[in-house]
Amino acid sequence: MNEAIRYDVVVVGAGPAGLAASLAAANRGAKVALIDEGQVPGGQIWRAHRGRPSSGAISRVRALSEAGVNLWSGCTVFDAPGSGTLGVAREGQGFALTYSRLVLACGAREVFLPFLGWRTPGVVGVGGLQALVKGGLSVENKTVIVCGSGPLLVAVASYLRRAGASVPMLVECVPAANLRSLAIPLLTRPTLLRQAMSLRWSLRGVRIALGAQVLGVEGSQEGKSLRWSDARGREFQTHFDWLACGFGLVPNLELASLLGCEMSGQAVGVDESLETSVRGVFAAGELLGIGGVECALIEGEIAGASAAGDSGPATQLLSRRKRARAWAESLGSAYAWRPSYLSPPSDEETLCVCEGVRLGAVRTCLGFREARVCHRLGMGPCQGKTCGPAATRLFGWEAEPPKAPIRPVQVGSWLGVLDPGSAPDRNEP
Ligand SMILES: Cc1cc2nc3c(=O)[nH]c(=O)nc-3n(C[C@H](O)[C@H](O)[C@H](O)COP(=O)(O)OP(=O)(O)OC[C@H]3O[C@@H](n4cnc5c(N)ncnc54)[C@H](O)[C@@H]3O)c2cc1C
Numbered sequence: 001m002n003e004a005i006r007y008d009v010v011v012v013g014a015g016p017a018g019l020a021a022s023l024a025a026a027n028r029g030a031k032v033a034l035i036d037e038g039q040v041p042g043g044q045i046w047r048a049h050r051g052r053p054s055s056g057a058i059s060r061v062r063a064l065s066e067a068g069v070n071l072w073s074g075c076t077v078f079d080a081p082g083s084g085t086l087g088v089a090r091e092g093q094g095f096a097l098t099y100s101r102l103v104l105a106c107g108a109r110e111v112f113l114p115f116l117g118w119r120t121p122g123v124v125g126v127g128g129l130q131a132l133v134k135g136g137l138s139v140e141n142k143t144v145i146v147c148g149s150g151p152l153l154v155a156v157a158s159y160l161r162r163a164g165a166s167v168p169m170l171v172e173c174v175p176a177a178n179l180r181s182l183a184i185p186l187l188t189r190p191t192l193l194r195q196a197m198s199l200r201w202s203l204r205g206v207r208i209a210l211g212a213q214v215l216g217v218e219g220s221q222e223g224k225s226l227r228w229s230d231a232r233g234r235e236f237q238t239h240f241d242w243l244a245c246g247f248g249l250v251p252n253l254e255l256a257s258l259l260g261c262e263m264s265g266q267a268v269g270v271d272e273s274l275e276t277s278v279r280g281v282f283a284a285g286e287l288l289g290i291g292g293v294e295c296a297l298i299e300g301e302i303a304g305a306s307a308a309g310d311s312g313p314a315t316q317l318l319s320r321r322k323r324a325r326a327w328a329e330s331l332g333s334a335y336a337w338r339p340s341y342l343s344p345p346s347d348e349e350t351l352c353v354c355e356g357v358r359l360g361a362v363r364t365c366l367g368f369r370e371a372r373v374c375h376r377l378g379m380g381p382c383q384g385k386t387c388g389p390a391a392t393r394l395f396g397w398e399a400e401p402p403k404a405p406i407r408p409v410q411v412g413s414w415l416g417v418l419d420p421g422s423a424p425d426r427n428e429p
Contacts, residue, residue: 015043017285018105020300026067028308094416116216126246140164147171173341175211354380
C-alpha cells in the first residue's frame with residue numbers, strides 16, 4: 001500500500017514564481033514537488049499555446065527535470081487538512097502530499113465588475129480572452145475592443161493584434177495624468193522603457209482613449225456595441241465581436257488564508273526570507289502583491305532557496321527585489337481603481353453568476369455573511385472568487401476567511417485524502 005507522499009519542499013503554482021522557487025530549492029539538494037492545476041506549466045504570462053509550453057517556460061521546465069523536480073500537473077490543491085499536509089485532487093481522485101517546507105506561488109486572477117450588459121455573449125475578461133486564444137480560439141478578422149484599466153490591457157491588445165484580431169479601440173479609464181506619473185520611474189529603467197515603447201509601437205493605429213468611462217454594452221440584431229465616454233464626457237458607441245474587459249487583478253490568497261498565514265493588506269505578509277507568519281511556509285510572486293513577472297522570478301528564487309535552508313539569495317537579491325517592487329507600486333498607484341471609471345450598475349445586473357444573485361438583492365446587506373446566508377451570494381461552484389472581489393469594490397465589504405475545499409472537488413477526492421492507500425505511485429507524478 002502507498003503512503004502519503006513526502007517531500008522536503010512542495011511548491012504550489014507553476015507560474016514564473018513557482019518555477020523559480022522549485023529550481024532554487026532543488027539546486028540546493030531538496031527533494032521538490034511542483035504542483036499546478038494546469039496541464040502545462042507556465043502560469044498566466046507563460047500560458048501554453050495550444051498545449052505547447054511557451055518559450056519562457058520551456059528552458060525552465062527542462063532545468064527542473066534535470067534537477068529532479070517532480071512535476072504534478074493537472075493537480076489542484078484544495079485543502080490543508082493537517083500540519084505539513086496538502087489535499088490534492090486529480091481527475092476526480094484525491095491524495096495527500098506531505099512537506100517539510102511549503103512555497104505558495106498561487107498567482108492572481110482577474111477582477112470582474114458588473115456593468116450594464118456585462119453578461120452579453122462576447123463580453124469577457126481581458127486575460128480570459130488571451131487564454132481562450134492561446135487555447136485555440138480564432139480571433140482572426142474579429143473586431144475586439146479592449147476596455148477597463150490596467151497594464152494588462154495594452155499587453156493583451158498587442159497579443160490579440162498579433163493573433164490576427166482587428167483592435168480599433170483601447171478604452172482606458174485611467175486619466176493621462178496618472179500615466180504621466182510613470183515617466184520618471186520608467187526613465188530610470190531602460191529595459192522597461194524599451195518594452196513600453198515596443199508595446200506602444202505594436203499598437204500603432206489603435207485609438208487609445210485615456211480618462212474614459214465605460215457606460216455599458218448594448219446588443220441588437222445589428223450586433224453588439226460598447227457605450228463609453230471620453231475624458232471630456234462625449235459619448236460614443238463602438239461595435240465589437242469581442243469585448244475584453246480588465247479591471248485589475250487580485251492575488252489568490254485562499255490557500256495561504258486556510259493555512260493561517262497573516263495578511264498584510266491585500267497580500268500575504270512575509271519577512272525578508274519570504275517566510276510567512278506560519279513557520280516553514282513561504283510565499284512568492286503575485287501573492288505578495290500584484291507585481292508582474294520580474295517580482296515573481298526574483299521572489300521565487302528567494303523563497304525556494306530559503307525553503308531549502310539557504311538564506312543567501314534573500315540578502316543578495318534584496319535590492320533587485322526592492323527595485324522591482326518599487327516599480328510595481330508605481331504601476332499600482334497609477335492604475336489604482338476608482339468607482340468613477342465605470343457607470344454605476346443597476347440593481348438588475350447579476351452580481352453572483354453561479355447563483356444568479358442580482359445586485360439589488362444584496363445592496364442593503366451589511367456584509368458577505370448576510371448576503372451569503374440570506375441570498376446565497378458566493379455559494380456556487382466558484383465559491384465567491386468572482387463576485388467576492390466585485391462586492392468588496394462595490395460595497396467595501398471585507399472578505400470572509402475561506403473554508404476547505406478552496407476549489408470545487410468531488411467527494412471522492414476528499415475521501416482519497418483521508419485514505420493514504422489512494423496515493424498514486426510516487427514515481428508517477
Ligand atoms: C488572466 C491573467 C493573464 C495575465 N497575462 C499577463 C500577460 O500577458 N503579461 C504579463 O506581463 N502579465 C500577465 N499577467 C500577470 C501575471 O500574473 C504575472 O505576470 C506573473 O505571471 C505572475 O507569476 P506568478 O508565478 O506569481 O503567478 P501565475 O503566473 O499566476 O501562476 C500561478 C499558478 O498557480 C496555480 N495555482 C493557483 N492555485 C492553485 C491551486 N490551489 N492548486 C494548484 N495550482 C494552483 C495556477 O494554475 C497558476 O499556474 C496575467 C495575469 C492574469 C491573472
